[in-house]
Amino acid sequence: MTATLDTTVSLAGALNRALGDALAEDERVLVFGEDVGTLGGVFRVTDGLASRFGDSRVFDSPLAESGIVGTAIGMAMNGLRPVVEMQFDAFAYPAFEQITSHLAKLRNRTKGRVELPVVIRVPYGGGIGGVEHHCDSSEVYYTHTAGLRVVTPATPGDAYSLLREAIDCPDPVIFLEPKRRYWEKGSIDPALSSPGLDRAVVRREGSDVTLISYGGALDTTLEAAEAAEEEGYHAEVIDLRSLAPFDLATVAASVQRTGRAVVVHEASRFCGYGAEVAAQLSETCFHYLEAPVLRVGGFDIPYPAPNLERHHLPDVDRILDAIDRLQWDDSAPLRDGEA
Amino acid sequence: MTTTERTAASYFLPSDEPLGLVFPDGAAADAPALPMPADDVLLRLYRGMVSGRRFDTQATALTKQGRLAVYPSARGQEACEIGAILALRPQDWLFPTYRDSMAVVARGVDPVEVLTLLRGDWHCGYDPYGANVAPQCTPLATNTLHAVGFAHAARAKGEDTVSLALLGDGATSEGDTHEALNFAAVWKAPVVFLVQNNGYAISVPLSKQTAAPSLAYKGVGYGMPSMLVDGNDAAVVHAAVEQAVARAAAGEGPTLIEAVTYRIESHTNADDATRYRERAEVEEWLERDPIARLKRYLTDHGLLTEQVQQEIDARAEDEASALRERMNVDTVLDPAELFEHVYAEPTAALRDQASELAAELEERA
Ligand SMILES: Cc1ncc(C[n+]2csc(CCOP(=O)(O)OP(=O)(O)O)c2C)c(N)n1
Numbered sequence: 036m037t038a039t040l041d042t043t044v045s046l047a048g049a050l051n052r053a054l055g056d057a058l059a060e061d062e063r064v065l066v067f068g069e070d071v072g073t074l075g076g077v078f079r080v081t082d083g084l085a086s087r088f089g090d091s092r093v094f095d096s097p098l099a100e101s102g103i104v105g106t107a108i109g110m111a112m113n114g115l116r117p118v119v120e121m122q123f124d125a126f127a128y129p130a131f132e133q134i135t136s137h138l139a140k141l142r143n144r145t146k147g148r149v150e151l152p153v154v155i156r157v158p159y160g161g162g163i164g165g166v167e168h169h170c171d172s173s174e175v176y177y178t179h180t181a182g183l184r185v186v187t188p189a190t191p192g193d194a195y196s197l198l199r200e201a202i203d204c205p206d207p208v209i210f211l212e213p214k215r216r217y218w219e220k221g222s223i224d225p226a227l228s229s230p231g232l233d234r235a236v237v238r239r240e241g242s243d244v245t246l247i248s249y250g251g252a253l254d255t256t257l258e259a260a261e262a263a264e265e266e267g268y269h270a271e272v273i274d275l276r277s278l279a280p281f282d283l284a285t286v287a288a289s290v291q292r293t294g295r296a297v298v299v300h301e302a303s304r305f306c307g308y309g310a311e312v313a314a315q316l317s318e319t320c321f322h323y324l325e326a327p328v329l330r331v332g333g334f335d336i337p338y339p340a341p342n343l344e345r346h347h348l349p350d351v352d353r354i355l356d357a358i359d360r361l362q363w364d365d366s367a368p369l370r371d372g373e374a
Numbered sequence: 375m376t377t378t379e380r381t382a383a384s385y386f387l388p389s390d391e392p393l394g395l396v397f398p399d400g401a402a403a404d405a406p407a408l409p410m411p412a413d414d415v416l417l418r419l420y421r422g423m424v425s426g427r428r429f430d431t432q433a434t435a436l437t438k439q440g441r442l443a444v445y446p447s448a449r450g451q452e453a454c455e456i457g458a459i460l461a462l463r464p465q466d467w468l469f470p471t472y473r474d475s476m477a478v479v480a481r482g483v484d485p486v487e488v489l490t491l492l493r494g495d496w497h498c499g500y501d502p503y504g505a506n507v508a509p510q511c512t513p514l515a516t517n518t519l520h521a522v523g524f525a526h527a528a529r530a531k532g533e534d535t536v537s538l539a540l541l542g543d544g545a546t547s548e549g550d551t552h553e554a555l556n557f558a559a560v561w562k563a564p565v566v567f568l569v570q571n572n573g574y575a576i577s578v579p580l581s582k583q584t585a586a587p588s589l590a591y592k593g594v595g596y597g598m599p600s601m602l603v604d605g606n607d608a609a610v611v612h613a614a615v616e617q618a619v620a621r622a623a624a625g626e627g628p629t630l631i632e633a634v635t636y637r638i639e640s641h642t643n644a645d646d647a648t649r650y651r652e653r654a655e656v657e658e659w660l661e662r663d664p665i666a667r668l669k670r671y672l673t674d675h676g677l678l679t680e681q682v683q684q685e686i687d688a689r690a691e692d693e694a695s696a697l698r699e700r701m702n703v704d705t706v707l708d709p710a711e712l713f714e715h716v717y718a719e720p721t722a723a724l725r726d727q728a729s730e731l732a733a734e735l736e737e738r739a
Contacts, residue, residue, distance in 0.1 A: 097557055099553040099556065101553055102550075105518075105522070108520050109521060109523020110523040110526060110527040113527035140497070142718075144497035144498045145715075147714070148502060184717070205718040280722065281723070
């Protein structure tokens with residue numbers, strides 16, 4: 036490992052270091068996509084890698100997302116480990132067919148004989164005042180597809196370890212980068228063992244309610260937990276990290292202790308990831324639950340224009356509100372569209 | 375002429391008419407634009423086409439007996455399927471479509487393993503690394519990008535491997551074809567794109583597919599030499615693919631070849647081609663049969679004796695009866711395997727679902 040202990044870096048910097056270390060350690064790894072070479076990516080995640088590793092390892096491809104993923108599949112079939120960048124969430128959609136029909140399925144179609152260790156990095160989500168098509172939370176399109184792993188780091192430490200593990204993983208991984216967290220600083224410690232690619236972690240311990248979140252919404256959730264403390268609720272906060280597979284064991288263990296759960300994400304609520312978590316918790320924790328599992332998510336609208344996004348994204352108040360509603364009182368009228 | 379001496383037009387542009395080496399009456403072209411394959415190669419092409427057609431008619435018969443769920447016939451396209459495959463070297467890779475079972479078999483994959491897909495037992499029955507054949511691709515044109523990526527990786531690793539991507543005329547309208555042609559040309563990837571223009575994409579004729587003078591023009595805008603050849607002439611398909619493979623292997627990048635041919639049968643056994651084409655048109659193409667044509671040439675040149683013909687026919691018949699026999703066996707499938715090949719290791723949820731199914735099966739038994 037080239038990274039040193041306890042270095043403080045941004046989440047984007049941690050990803051950059053993970054790519055650099057992976058490129059240095061394994062010559063089968065290569066990085067390509069739009070503007071990832073000379074420019075170093077529009078978010079600078081690949082900054083300096085082309086000059087360090089040469090343009091046969093890190094390079095700009097023609098501007099075509101299906102082409103990027105489709106050729107990555109061919110490269111992986113031939114023994115390479117491509118890490119490709121989709122410039123923004125909604126611009127990965129042209130590659131959807133290659134991802135769902137081939138990347139996810141080739142192992143299965145060939146009874147395990149074709150392995151595709153491909154990582155697709157997708158900066159996703161809002162909160163940065165981006166214009167149209169730059170703010171989608173596209174996670175469930177991928178989590179619904181068997182054969183894909185879907186992970187999303189919320190801290191620089193996780194950004195480093197999850198990306199290293201994703202690159203080492205024999206399965207294709209959709210690596211969702213919460214773009215509003217890119218500049219968040221934190222420490223990475225490559226020497227410390229990671230909890231694992233498909234494990235959730237408890238970010239804050241508490242006994243009254245379990246708040247489940249991931250990616251861009253995690254920080255808001257942690258803030259809400261601090262605020263809830265002032266109101267007398269001890270909230271536990273779980274960072275899912277891996278959306279597929281879903282670490283039910285960690286989440287259910289917490290909910291069986293607290294008896295109450297809220298899932299928080301910025302994607303639209305309808306058929307959102309929270310629906311799956313709520314369903315699994317009601318199937319496995321029904322007798323422990325003091326109240327229905329609630330979801331706090333974005334509205335069921337196309338991602339709004341930048342000057343309105345603050346009304347769409349879940350904030351601390353909305354999460355606190357949900358915690359209040361969990362103190363289940365059957366006489367309280369349900370709000371339209373909630374619970 | 376070296377590459378630099380050629381003008382863009384003369385280098386990249388396909389001919390106005392399809393190039394041919396052996397004409398429908400068995401006569402050879404007198405000023406060939408491509409070299410005529412050696413006599414022994416012509417004989418191998420002939421053998422391959424006879425076997426290929428017998429495989430194809432056998433597979434069609436298996437659909438009638440309910441042994442195959444579906445079969446897209448390549449009858450009439452033998453010159454493309456066999457001509458291209460015999461031009462590949464052992465290390466090269468084939469990226470076929472659903473139509474190309476004949477080519478996959480000619481490449482050396484066990485025909486029963488090839489038909490596993492169409493029998494409905496599993497989505498790909500063969501090991502792609504066995505004969506260097508990617509799984510047969512159903513979504514149109516997506517295989518072209520896999521071929522480019524594979525070839526690019528081969529070059530990056532210093533390996534002398536060329537990818538052959540097969541596609542149909544309809545598939546040239548898909549975005550992936552254009553991305554693949556562009557990536558291959560920009561990366562100078564060692565790829566050969568062979569468009570089998572069989573006249574129809576299910577029911578849609580070529581005239582509704584493109585306004586280009588020929589599909590070979592599709593390569594020109596991306597910066598690759600493009601050829602238009604007679605797809606019912608195995609000699610010219612073989613010569614064109616062989617030349618394109620050599621160019622690719624020499625680091626000169628991709629080539630696009632359009633082979634003009636015809637699909638004699640319906641799109642699949644489930645399709646009714648009489649709804650969209652006239653019998654007279656089919657008759658006309660039957661006159662240009664790729665097997666009969668090469669047979670005339672070989673006979674006229676004293677390369678095919680009655681005895682060799684009998685031996686070729688007998689071998690094709692033996693292969694077909696062996697296939698029939700092996701396909702007339704009910705297969706036993708293991709439902710537990712459904713969960714085994716989704717990820718490298720089954721997830722906790724998949725292990726649960728495997729137990730769920732096992733319990734269901736036990737209950738029903
Ligand atoms: C992306 C996609 N769209 C639609 C289909 C359905 N479909 C299967 S074959 C076919 C026609 C293909 O025609 P062509 O490329 O000319 O190949 P041919 O079948 O004639 O060999 C269509 C529309 C498909 N397989 N993939």
